[in-house]
Amino acid sequence: MKYQIERLVQAALACLPPDIVPADVHPTVEVERTRDAAHGDFATNIALQLAKPARKNPRQLAQAIVDCIPASELVTKIEIAGPGFINFHFSPQAYQQELSRIFDLGVAYGYNKRGAGQSVVVEFVSANPTGPLHVGHGRQAALGDALAALLQSQGYPVSREFYYNDAGVQIQNLALSVQARARGYKPGDPEWQEGWYAGEYIQDIANDFLARKTVHAFDGEPIRASGKIDDLDAIRRFAVTCLRHEQDMDLQKFGVRFDTYYLESSLYSDGKVDTTVQSLIASGHTYEKDNALWLKTTDFGDDKDRVMRKSDGTYTYFVPDVAYHVTKWQRGFCRAINVQGTDHHGTIARVRAGLQALNIGIPKGYPDYVLHKMVKVMRGGEEVKISKRAGSYVTVRDLIDWVGRDAVRFFLVSRKADSEFVFDIDLALAEGEENPVYYVQYAHARVCSVFRQLQEKGLTHERDIGETNVDLLTEPHEKALIRRLTYYPELLENATHDLEPHQLAHYLRELAGDFHTYYNAHKFIIDDVKLRNARLNLVAATRQVLENGLKLLGVSAPEKMESKKAATAGEQ
RNA sequence: GCCCCCGUAGCUCAGUGGAUAGAGCGACCGCCUCCUAAGCGGUAGGUCGCAGGUUCAACUCCUGCCGGGGGCACCA
Known part of the structure; x- marks a missing residue:
């Protein structure tokens, strides 16, 4: 409907007498919904925009434009209001036309094909498999899934992707935590080290490992625990699979499905990390200093250069991140949207700089980020701290069990992503209009x-x-x-x-x-x-x-x- | 110290540069002989953090302050 009005205004501008508006002025026609029904259905500020370059009184100019607007059965009344707005009132025929469209299109009403042919990958949740999903992940899941659905409604082919950080220090800590539990140590014991995971689920995994149970994540082979307490590799594989399985269950209960899962470890095993490093070196944007390899991210707007390969020979986290985003581009996604917590803010400049340094045609703003703030959980008037390491935090599963999936999903997308969200358990538990x-x-x-x-x-x-x-x-x-x-x-x-x-x-x-x-x-x-x-x-x-x-x-x-x-x- | 986000009614929050700044909750007053009262109507409640600037027009854009949150490691 909006575009039909825009066309009317454009047609009017085109046939204005040439002496009214200077030829070098090309205003963009902005047609907007009126806030007040008394102002009709749509309004344009075009006369106000043109008043100055045309050196005319805006209301007189508006009248000149109105005189040129072609007749349309959609519009019953056009009036000039306020300082020079032109207001359009729709006819019953216009309403009827649109109501008929709702019936004819049914579930497809609101959809269009604007994004056809432009593949988008939306990455969200991407939790480390080191514990159950917490409310922050819930916010990401609700946001990311809704974003993906919105993009699909506009015709974009969308892929929902989950990136597993299954390599690195946290996973090592996970394995060590399970091993310690299997040996009978507990958080607080002198043997218990800082950084280990204290949650009770670690004990459960340790117990299952000792009992030689079998688990499987939806996309992998079943893994049977060996029960060998000294085999840290076996413990790690088992624990990761357990937690991936648990996260799958949580997401299923939340009604979120992913099209693809991408494992960080595969970037190493496929050699993509090495390839990326070689390409970056070849690009000339790297240098050696202090026995480490640095990337000149300052060439691309970062405030200081970043280490790629540490002096101990291992890569910093952003190298696999760059390699990962290269695969998104190479997989044909002309747009990538990452839904993450604001704590990832620092990585944006680095990842983008790395992609630019490769000089393989990736657009400057690739990927897009939707960052969300923390979810603060209140219970009994007090904040419940969210901390994976502390092991005491509210999980997505908890929220769903307490207030139901619909309420959790609606709640978590009802605020702007960049505003802090206070999830009051007591309020959410209360029945009635609060939700x-x-x-x-x-x-x-x-x-x-x-x-x-x-x-x-x-x-x-x-x-x-x-x-x-x-x-x-x-x-x-x-x-x-x-x-x-x-x-x-x-x-x-x-x-x-x-x-x-x-x-x-x-x-x-x-x-x-x-x-x-x-x-x-x-x-x-x-x-x-x-x-x-x-x-x-x-x-x-x-x-x-x-x-x-x-x-x-x-x-x-x-x-x-x-x-x-x-x-x-x-x-x- | 540097970077990002936020600051709007008692509370939680909307508000694509436009016309008289809006909801919900909470408070107060009303509405079931009536398609579900999980609802509706009304009242009260505001120097849009502060100060400049740009603009025909600023809650909205720019600058600087103040206040809150987050990020700034050869951690992921």
Whole structure:
């Protein structure tokens, strides 16, 4: 709808008398949704933009533009308001056209093919297999999955990828921790070293290892524990597999699926790390100093150069990171988006610098980062510290068990990624309106209920009758709801462009609010056949958009609300 | 010390350079003979951290301060 208005304005500008606007002025036509319904549906500030270069009064200029706007059946009224805005009011035909689109497109309403042919890889969670997923990973999972879904809605072929840091110091510590537990040591014992993992799950893994149990991650061979307590390699393989399996279970419960899993260790075994190092040396952006190999990241905007190969011969972490991102590019992803915690901020400049140094055609801003802030977990008015090493932290599994998957997913995407998130366990545990997800789901269930009632009364929903009588929808509540519904495709476009799923969560909250207000103010199942079907069309379209939006966030759209209280009462 | 993010109602947060800065929660007052009250309506609550600058127009962009968080290792 927006583009149709833009075309009208552009056509008007094109046929303005040449003496009005200097020929060298080429303004970008910006058409925006109005904030206030009294201002119509769309507005443009073009006259305000042009007033100065044209040396004209903005309102007079606006009038000149309006005079040139071609007639359109979509627009009933065009008016000049305020300092020189041009406001467009849509006709019932325009509304009807868009409502029909919602019915015709169904679950695909809001989708477009803008991103066709531009493959995107979204990397998220990427937790080290050293413990269960914590709430920070939950935020990443909710964010990353929603982002991927948004990109898909805009036509981008998307791959969801999980990168396993299964090489390095942490994994060694994991193996040592399990070995120590298997030998009967505990955190706090003199033998227990700093940096080892203290969580109880380490004891569980140690027990399973000694019991020679078999585990397998979804993508690997089953591994049977040898039970040999001195075989650190065997312990490491077993422990990593155990934890990968556990993380898989958590993600499955969270409703998040990945298309690809990439193992850091494979970068070494495939020789990709070495190849990358050789290419970087060949590029001339490296030098030896203090017995170490350095990369001149300052050539690419970093504030100081970075060590690639330490004096002990091992690589620093960012070398495999660069090698990994080279594979993303080589695998055909013209865009890469990494969802990570803000603690990864320092790595951005280095990875990008490394990719630029290779000079193999990777764009400058590759990859994109969506960094999220910490999730602070509150319980009983006190903060629960999140720390893998301390072993005491709230896991994704805990949250799902306490408040349900839908609430956790909706909660975690409902805020901007770069704002700190306070997850109050007590609040989330409380039943009722505190969880906005209920509010949105209830709106969906209410529409479903209306149609159940309709059926019980022996009536049917006649879409055609509703469509021919769309002009009967004249109530302010109806107009507001229609405005909101028809904004959905633009909302998805904006949320995707900005990589901000929270825009969708907010939109759904507002759409549900418009519906609940309407529901309370008017009845839908009425005797007047024409008005009844017009209203049923409107609420059916509302249900469709609610379903579509919730789906993108990974939240269910129930046809009935199951009372938690009743369920609890039933258990007692 | 340097870099990034944040600062908007009592609390949690929205707010693509535009028109009278908005929700939810909490508080207070109302609404079930009526398609689910998990809902709706209303009232109260603001020097948009401070000070400059750019602009026809600044919560929004720029600079500097103040306050909060995170990052700055031959750690990953």
